[in-house]
Amino acid sequence: MKAASSWGTVIYDKKRKSYRARYQNPHKPGNKVQRVFSDRLTAQGWLAREKQLVDADKAGLGTWTHPSERDRAQQELLERNNTLFEDYASAYVSHWVRKDGQPFAEATQRKHREYLAHLLKAEFSTKRIGSITEADIHKWLASPMDPTPRLRAFQLLKDIMRQAEQTGVIERSPVTMRNPKLPKSKQAQIPIATAQELSVIYDNMPPYCRIAVYLGACFDLRINEVCALQVADVDLPRKILHVRHSVGKGKGDKGYRRLKETKTDSSRADLPIPDSLVDMLREQMGDRRKDAMLIESPKTGGILSDPALRRLFNKAAAAAGRPDLHFHTLRATAIDTAIHNGATLRETMALGRHSDEKTSIERYQRASAERLREISNRVAGALLPSTRSREEIEFEIAETKKQLARLEAELAQLNEKA
Structure with missing residues (x-):
């Protein structure tokens, strides 16, 4: 039995004892759109609502889609809204890649997992991602936490919620507050090393690796870049030092140290070798093969690990009366010395292989009281x-x-x- 209305039809199916409502597909003439209901009134109500959608589509006030497409979208939205934050965040970190699509370095991935671990300790981590509020985040930010992990975890949270918003998992990101501030870096406040202190540290280092002191201080190298230098990287005829690698662990941030890519693309550089270092480098190289490490491990003859070199440096620094000194402070020593000898900001950025001015200024340039007094006297x-x-x-x-x-x-x- 068919009951026709001004728009669409409702057909009673005696065999199934149900009502089939149907109408013409507005986008595909000749095709029918239909649904089955248990009673006529519900079927007619569905037809009325569908007519409103079709009329809006024809008037350009909306876009009609097939009911099955709407059902799928509704189901997907329901599933997304039921997604727990801890599941979504873990999946985000496991698939996180650099902007160029390449995977992050193993050490960087380890850091990401550390930041994720801080987020997963938050009370909101077990909530549905769509139900997390600004109040939840403020409460987490107010909980006891060291400043640096708090900032890094917050930045990760912001990235996660931004993606959730962009992909329609949530309507609006609840991360609306500013980044937590970091206190001044303690390492950035360590005074640079003087020439006399460097000399004492050099003398207290084992002969096979003492050149590391001046490689760090004169070339502004990171400790894992020093450990990665090979004999072939030292071009004495042209007085060029090629920085091409760093050292790090293998896949999963595990295993022995090996040659890897530098920390950033800008870290790769050809640096001029000062005349005063030529003889020192020639003696360090000796007659070894080009592929030999410039500073060899006395145990393996291969790569000297950065933790081993750091321990030797710390011991020598203590002997020089500078137990506060880090190998990384040699980077500040190099840049600060360059500035005080007339180098421009762009030149110090090239020396430090920094891609932005902020890093060069805030982290590595020091303004000592003695230097400020000297400048003040000159101005006056x-x-x-x-x-x-x-x-x-x-x-x-x-x-x-x-x-x-x-x-x-x-x-x-x-x-x-x-």
Whole structure:
């Protein structure tokens, strides 16, 4: 039995004792769109709602899609809304790649897993991702946590929620607050090493690896870049040092150290070798093969691991009266010395192989009290009348005597070595 209406039809199926409502597919003439219902009233109500959608589509006020497509979309939305944050976040990190589509380095992936672990400790991690609120995040941010892990985990959370919003998993990201601030880096406040301190550290290092001190301080190399240098990387005729690798563990951040790509693309560089380092490098190279490591492990004859070199450096730094000194501080030493000897910001960025100015300025340039006093005196000397007071002259004499004493001490060291 067929019941026709002004739009669509409802057919009673005696065999199944049900009502089939149907109408013409507005996008595919000749095809029918239909649904089966248990009673006529529900079938007619469905037809009325479908007519509204079709009319809106014809008027350009909406887009009609087949009911089955709408059902699938509704089911997908329901499934997404039921997704737990911990599941979504874990999947995000496991598939996270660099902007160029390449996988992150193993050490970087390990860091990502560490940040994820901090997020998964949050109370909201077991909630449905669509039900997480700003209040949940504020509560997590207020919980006890070290500043750096808090910031890195927060940045990861922001990335996760941004993707969830862009892919329609959630309507709006609840991460609307600013990044947590970091206190000033303690390492960035460590005073740079002086020439005299570097000399003492050098003398207290084992002969086979002591050149690492000046490789770090003069070339602004990271410790894992120093360990990765091979004899072939030192071009003495052209006085060029090729930085091509770093050392790190294997897949899964496991296993022995091996040659790997540098930390960033900008870290790869050809650096000029200072004249004063040529003889030192020639002695270090000796007559070894080109593929030999410039600093060899005394046990294996291969790569000297960065933790092993760090331990030797720390011991020598303590002997020089600088137990606070890190090998990484040699990068600041190189850049700060370059700045104080007239290098421009762009030149120090090239030396440090930094891709942005902020890194070079905030992390590695130091403004010592002594240097600021010197600059202040120069500015005042250029702007104020030339007549100086007795105190100013006495102060300059005292500073000159200090400089003379340092030079005499340096000369005495050279005489002892001779």
